[in-house]
Amino acid sequence: MPISQRLLDKLRERRAKVQSGGGAAKQQERHDKGLLTARERLDALFDDGTFQESGQHIRHSGTAFGMADKDLPADGAIAGNGLVNGRQVSAFSQDFTVAAGTLGKMHAEKLVGAMQYALRMGVPLVACKDSGGARIQEGVDAQSGYGKVFYMNVLLSGVVPQIALILGPCAGGAAYSPALMDFVIMTRKNAHMFITGPEVIKAVTGQAFTMDEVGSADMHATVSGNAHFVAEDDAHAVAIAQALLSYMPANNSEDPPHRPWDDIPLEEDEYLNQVVPEDPSEPMDVRLVIDRVVDEGTFLEVHAGWARNLIVGFARIGGIVVGVIANQPMEMAGALDINASDKGARFVRFCNVFNIPLVTLVDVPGFLPGIEQERGGIIRHGAKLLFAYGSATVPKITVILRKAYGGSYLAMCSQEMGADWVYAWPTAEIAVMGAEGAINILYRKELAEAEDRRAKAKELAAEYRDEFASPYLSAARGYVTDVILPSETRGVLALALRKSLAKREMRPPKKHGNIPL
Structure with missing residues (x-):
């Protein structure tokens, strides 16, 4: 007997609800700010039709304080794998439209699952970070989740490439995960990454700073060195990630994707x-x-x-x-x-x-x-x-x-x-x-006796280069x-x-x- 229409419709209904994230209104808010949704970011990363999602039906445990009746589609994280220019990549994308993309126990499990898949299959990991931080209602479970993510970052290090895209807030302990990865790409307008924000700094030190001074992409790309690339928007960030992947092997046991020319370029320039x-x-x-x-x-x-x-x-x-x-x-x-x-x-x-x-x-x-x-x-x-x-x-x-x-x-x-x-x-x-330092040591007498010290220094510098350098x-x-x-x-x-x-x-x-x- 064929599968009943009721079961087919139920699956389609559940899928539609999960894929709607926090709902049409919140997704429109993303678009109004020039942002892509969490799923759109993955769609932009992967070749058309190659993304396969893992754990889209996962939900939070419901035992956290005040969250028993909360419905958090996909628990605020989309994870899976697909092909980027024909080569497999594992990825996850935090969904800010669902509980501000906060990390709880099951949310962390999905991130860790994508990382474990990258390790098992020997493929790069791309992480789209856009999160309000730890889900305080889940207390130590959320803290434990971060620890598991950090541990996996270290386990993957040197085995498969890891690329972090900071596309929104990345605050507190969450900032350590991208810091443990190989490359960090931040969007210029919407991304912020910091351990303690301006309000905490002011409360503790009395010093006032803006959010941009503390954690903007430009600051991290020019002052702290935490960001390797600055992107103009989400699509640009994804394009940079794709460009990076084109130079990297899938894992440490493979050679990079060389494309040797038939004729070695020996002509002079x-x-x-x-x-x-x-x-x-x-x-x-x-x-x-x-x-x-x-x-x-x-x-x-x-x-x-x-x-x-x-x-x-x-x-x-x-x-x-x-x-x-x-x-x-x-x-x-x-x-x-x-x-x-x-x-x-x-x-x-x-x-x-x-x-x-x-x-x-x-x-x-x-x-x-x-x-x-x-x-x-x-x-x-x-x-x-x-x-x-x-x-x-x-x-x-x-x-x-x-x-x-x-x-x-x-x-x-x-x-x-x-x-x-x-x-x-x-x-x-x-x-x-x-040469300048050397002649002051080696030719001190000649310089002291010269009528035109500058001309003599230039002559002796040339002599030093010819004789010693x-x-x-x-x-x-x-x-x-x-x-x-x-x-x-x-x-x-x-x-x-x-x-x-x-x-x-x-x-x-x-x-x-x-x-x-």
């Missing part, structure tokens, strides 16, 4: 021979180099607004996925400081755990001097970058464009730190310190693989990358290293 200023002290925008050596239009910068003296991001060279790390002389002369060290170390470690080759472009005068840096722990933070590069076993290719002085030369993946290839432009200066000197000692023309850089990188894809490097057995945090 004469533009790069003209890009270096004649004066070695004049800043050079390293983006001009990045844009010419990577495949056109493929560079996706990460953390663009924070620690701008170091540029990091994903790209392709001859179709091969790479992580790019480059000093930016246009900011702080390209010197490494506390924030740049943290930014670089975190990015290098992500690339390493997900088998993404590293291309490092070096133009660094040193670590940033100053009492604030020393008291802030520049030694400890700089050591993070050394540790990250030294522990990375993926292919590592370094190109020294201009300055590479002292400890910062080592921190930017020198041969001694495990680089597989180190190339230098003829303009490279590899030395213990810069020449790339040919480092090449003669075996520290540099080869000195190349700038115009040859793209071809050299493309060829080295193609040869490096089978690299395997064994390390001493251990549980894990102890990075200086």
Whole structure:
């Protein structure tokens, strides 16, 4: 006998109610604010028709204070999996139209379920965060739920990529989950993330701050460094997540989605021979180099607004996925400081755990001097970058464009730190310190006796570079693989990358290293 129409209608009715979330009026409120609903966010993320929901009939237990008669469709969270550009992804989306997306026991179970699925299947996790925080009616059950989510974030770390989209409030303990994930994308107008809001700060400290000063996307993208990307709206945030996923493997046992070209791009680019200023002290925008050596239009910068003296991001060279790390002389002369060290170390470690080759472009005068840096722990933070590069076993290719002085030369993946290839432009200066400081030590007498001290200093600086900082000197000692023309850089990188894809490097057995945090 066929299934009765009554049962079919009941299922359709239940589905419709769940999918309506908090109701048409609340969904319209979302749209009026320029927001997508929780389900619309997942629809935008996944290829059409590929999303399969899990646990849509889950409800809260009903034992929480004052909630026995509350009907919370899907308990305020939609979870499931689907395909993003043909590749499987697990995801969840908190529904602000249902109890403000607050987290209770069963809500947390749905989030954890999506995370467990990502771990079992070895697929990335995308989390759409839009929640009023813990559901206070559920007390310690809600607190326990957060703990389970955090534990899963840690369990997934380094196994599958994790991307958080902050599309509304993310307050209190809830903020720690995105902080434990690999990348955080925040919308400019509607997202806020903080541990304690303006009212609590004022009550405790007496200081008054606006919500934007405490937890906006712009603040986190430029000051705290908690946000990697700022999106203009929900659709833009989803598009950034999709772009990120296009550079990542599904899990740590796979290679990234390389698309090797049939012909390796070996042609020279004469533009790069003209890009270096004649004066070695004049800043050079390293983006001009990045844009010419990577495949056109493929560079996706990460953390663009924070620690701008170091540029990091994903790209392709001859179709091969790479992580790019480059000093930016246009900011702080390209010197490494506390924030740049943290930014670089975190990015290098992500690339390493997900088998993404590293291309490092070096133009660094040193670590940033100053009492604030020393008291802030520049030694400890700089050591993070050394540790990250030294522990990375993926292919590592370094190109020294201009300055590479002292400890910062080592921190930017020198041969001694495990680089597989180190190339230098003829303009490279590899030395213990810069020419200006060195001549004051080595040529003190000559400077003191000179009638025109400035002219003599310039002459001696050139002499120092030729005698002590020449790339040919480092090449003669075996520290540099080869000195190349700038115009040859793209071809050299493309060829080295193609040869490096089978690299395997064994390390001493251990549980894990102890990075200086």
